[in-house]
Amino acid sequence: MKILIKTFLIVWAIGMLQSCIVSEKPNIDFFANSKQDFKGAKFMSVNVPMFLAKSYIKKALREEGESEETIKLVKKASKIKVLTVTNGNQDMLNDYAQYLSDNHYEDWATIKHDGDNINIRVKQNGDLIKNMLLTVASKNKELVFVDVKGNFTTEDISKMINSVSYK
Numbered sequence: 001m002k003i004l005i006k007t008f009l010i011v012w013a014i015g016m017l018q019s020c021i022v023s024e025k026p027n028i029d030f031f032a033n034s035k036q037d038f039k040g041a042k043f044m045s046v047n048v049p050m051f052l053a054k055s056y057i058k059k060a061l062r063e064e065g066e067s068e069e070t071i072k073l074v075k076k077a078s079k080i081k082v083l084t085v086t087n088g089n090q091d092m093l094n095d096y097a098q099y100l101s102d103n104h105y106e107d108w109a110t111i112k113h114d115g116d117n118i119n120i121r122v123k124q125n126g127d128l129i130k131n132m133l134l135t136v137a138s139k140n141k142e143l144v145f146v147d148v149k150g151n152f153t154t155e156d157i158s159k160m161i162n163s164v165s166y167k
Helices: 002-020 050-063 068-075 090-102 154-165
Strands: 042-048 077-086 106-113 116-125 128-137 142-153
Touching (some): 050 077, 068 077, 068 154, 090 128, 090 142, 128 154, 142 154
Antiparallel strands (some): 042 077, 106 116, 116 128, 128 142
């Protein structure tokens, strides 16, 4: 009986940690389901299991001196996907932006800093935000896409932005 329980726990652990595996296949819908040729772009994706990541993220934020508002926002996240693209281009970003507009994502903010562009888009239902997408485009053709799913309110994000901006 003990062998059966140990075997079950090992299989269960492997199944749960499977999403931690880094893949060269895109994990964001637009890129994974696209019929386009991305002309030499190289993808690296990671699905972050939140039951493992939350405690590490909260600890790191506290050590960095981040506000409690930021930490509360992390607690409300239910899934995070990260996709990095090497040799990306502006056409790829334009097609992605069009895809998001067609799928009812709202453009909330665009931040330009030292030649890098950071874009924040959200999909919301009333005051509830179910999905937040961050896009970072650097001047050296590297792109980072972060897909955060959870149950956030506009007030949660506003508090977090205000707490960061007054530092």
